[in-house]
Structure formats: structure tokens, C-alpha cells
Amino acid sequence: MRYLRYLIPLAAFLVLTGFLFKGLWMDPHIVPSPLIDKPAPAFRLTQVADPAKSISRDDLLGKVWVLNVWASWCATCHEEHPLLVDLSKTGLVPIYGLVYKDTRADALKLLDQQGNPYVAALFDPDGRVGIDYGVYAVPETYVIDKTGTVRFKQIGPITPEVLHDKIVPLIRKLNA
Amino acid sequence: MLRPVLALALVLLTVPFCAGAREAAPVGQDPAIERRMMVLAQELRCLVCQNQTLADSQAPLAADLRQEIRELMQKGQSDEQIKQYLVARYGDFVLYRPPLRSETWFLWFGPAVLLVGGLTALYLVLLRRRRLAGAEPLNADQEQRALALLSEDEGQPS
Numbered sequence: 086m087r088y089l090r091y092l093i094p095l096a097a098f099l100v101l102t103g104f105l106f107k108g109l110w111m112d113p114h115i116v117p118s119p120l121i122d123k124p125a126p127a128f129r130l131t132q133v134a135d136p137a138k139s140i141s142r143d144d145l146l147g148k149v150w151v152l153n154v155w156a157s158w159c160a161t162c163h164e165e166h167p168l169l170v171d172l173s174k175t176g177l178v179p180i181y182g183l184v185y186k187d188t189r190a191d192a193l194k195l196l197d198q199q200g201n202p203y204v205a206a207l208f209d210p211d212g213r214v215g216i217d218y219g220v221y222a223v224p225e226t227y228v229i230d231k232t233g234t235v236r237f238k239q240i241g242p243i244t245p246e247v248l249h250d251k252i253v254p255l256i257r258k259l260n261a
Numbered sequence: 262m263l264r265p266v267l268a269l270a271l272v273l274l275t276v277p278f279c280a281g282a283r284e285a286a287p288v289g290q291d292p293a294i295e296r297r298m299m300v301l302a303q304e305l306r307c308l309v310c311q312n313q314t315l316a317d318s319q320a321p322l323a324a325d326l327r328q329e330i331r332e333l334m335q336k337g338q339s340d341e342q343i344k345q346y347l348v349a350r351y352g353d354f355v356l357y358r359p360p361l362r363s364e365t366w367f368l369w370f371g372p373a374v375l376l377v378g379g380l381t382a383l384y385l386v387l388l389r390r391r392r393l394a395g396a397e398p399l400n401a402d403q404e405q406r407a408l409a410l411l412s413e414d415e416g417q418p419s
Binding site: 113114116117118119120186211212216217218219221222 | 308309311321322325326329348349350351352353354
């Protein structure tokens with residue numbers, strides 16, 4: 086019983102250290118999105134390649150799709166771009182791009198040089214739709230299901246691990 | 262005589278530069294909304310540089326969100342509605358003062374609980390110490406013996 090007096094502070098210390106230790110591996114820049122399992126915000130945007138053609142969120146109801154927010158000025162977007170091209174080639178899921186605070190010319194030039202994984206790239210020059218989706222660190226990627234519900238959000242570039250361990254299995258499950 | 266005049270002239274000369282160094286306010290802004298926006302933006306976190314408020318941050322997203330807040334204010338939304346608007350998009354993390362909920366209970370009351378616990382422990386320890394110190398006062402006989410022992414120690418037998 087007498088040892089208890091010494092064990093309580095020790096236990097408290099270990100709990101505190103445990104939390105701090107866990108904190109070493111947590112990235113404070115990754116903020117959980119409140120949009121998960123909520124309806125994807127509505128939008129109607131023109132395509133970057135053709136200002137006369139527009140697409141809205143509701144046009145995409147009924148299929149699982151991926152929304153990838155990117156810009157030509159964003160260096161990490163260039164890094165993930167080949168992965169998106171690979172994903173689009175598998176034909177697993179339609180990928181829509183959201184061209185965030187960019188110009189049409191710069192965005193089209195990048196797609197020309199690095200390949201175009203997008204069914205359509207939607208043009209959001211003032212970042213308004215970006216704000217509705219809670220975008221704060223491009224690139225960001227959303228998986229949206231048949232009912233228009235956001236099921237997954239990747240903040241920052243997609244890595245091969247995230248793609249194979251999370252995104253692809255999720256899309257298979259949603260399409261099943 | 263000349264010096265204070267010179268100093269004043271220098272100060273006056275720098276004034277326009279100080280004003281120019283501030284972020285240029287968009288033309289045609291309502292000063293009342295601008296003031297209200299800055300007060301509200303002090304309460305909100307910029308997600309790009311996370312230790313800065315939306316009011317202080319130079320990040321492009323912060324500028325966009327300030328503009329968004331201005332427009333929502335012009336549409337007559339209350340501060341509370343605007344906070345809800347941002348929380349719906351970016352989560353509770355945008356609020357410097359997180360809402361009181363079951364998950365944030367420890368965050369809000371943890372420090373107070375720790376303080377009260379620490380003070381209670383300190384009080385109990387001090388109380389016990391005092392009780393130990395004053396526990397058994399010596400009677401006259403014991404006091405004599407104690408004095409004798411003490412003086413022996415000093416090598417001066419009485």
C-alpha cells in the first residue's frame with residue numbers, strides 16, 4: 086500500500102510521456118476534414134480546356150469519382166501527377182481535377198507536358214470552390230461516392246502507399 | 262531650437278511610409294465592416310501558417326478568407342454564422358477557442374483540475390508536516406536530557 090504513493094506519480098508521468106511520444110509522429114498540418122461522410126459541396130465550374138462547357142456536382146451523382154485539387158504553381162502537385170496518370174490508366178475511377186487559383190494557359194501547359202489524368206479539369210481561378218471544400222494545402226484529393234458524399238480526403242500529395250492501401254480499396258468497396 | 266523641429270519633420274516624413282507598409286485596404290470598403298472583420302479574424306486560425314490568426318497571416322488563403330468574411334458580413338451574417346461557415350469547411354481547428362463538448366472537456370477543465378489537485382496535495386503535505394513537527398511536545402524531564410545531550414555533543418560537559 087505504501088508503494089502506491091510512489092506509483093501514482095510514476096503512472097502519471099508515463100501517461101504524459103506516452104502522449105508526448107505519440108505527438109512526435111503526428112503531423113499538425115493534417116487537420117481532419119469536417120466534410121468526411123458529409124455531402125460534397127455543390128459547384129458549377131467551367132472546364133479549363135473549354136470555358137463553354139461546365140460541370141456541376143450533381144452531374145457526377147451515381148458514380149464514384151475522385152476530385153484532385155491542383156495548380157501549376159504547386160511543386161508537390163507535380164510530384165503526385167504521375168501517380169494520377171497511372172491511376173487514370175487503370176480505368177478504375179474517373180478523376181476530376183480542380184484547378185485551384187491558376188490560369189487556364191498555365192494549367193493546360195502542365196497537362197500537355199505531363200499527361201492529363203482528368204476526365205475534366207474544372208477551373209476555380211479565385212479558389213471559391215476550394216474554400217467550400219476546405220482546401221488549405223494543395224494538392225488535396227477527395228473520394229466522393231455515388232450519393233455525392235465525401236468518403237476520404239488526402240491532404241498533401243498522394244503517395245503510392247496511400248493510393249494502394251487506402252484509395253484503391255475504398256473505391257473498390259464503394260463500387261461493389 | 263532647430264533640433265526639435267528637425268525631429269518633428271523626420272517623424273512626419275516617415276508617417277506616409279508607415280501607412281504604406283500596411284496592407285492596402287480594398288477600395289470602397291466599409292470601415293465598420295473592416296473593423297468587425299479584423300476583430301473576428303483575431304479569433305480564427307489560419308490553416309496555412311497555423312500559429313497565426315487570419316487577421317495576421319500573409320498567406321493567400323488568409324487573404325481569401327478575410328475577403329469571404331467581408332462579403333458574408335455585407336450580406337448581413339452574424340459573427341456566429343460566419344464562424345459556423347468556416348467550421349463547416351475547415352473544422353473546429355479554425356477556432357482559437359474550441360467549443361465546449363465532451364471531447365474538449367479535458368482541454369477546457371484539465372488545467373484547472375490539475376491546479377486544484379496540486380494545491381490540495383500541497384495543502385495536505387504541509388498539514389501533515391506541521392502535525393509531525395508539533396506532534397509530541399517534550400516534557401520538562403525530556404527537555405533536560407535533550408539539552409544535556411546537545412551540550413555533550415559540543416564537547417562542553419556541564
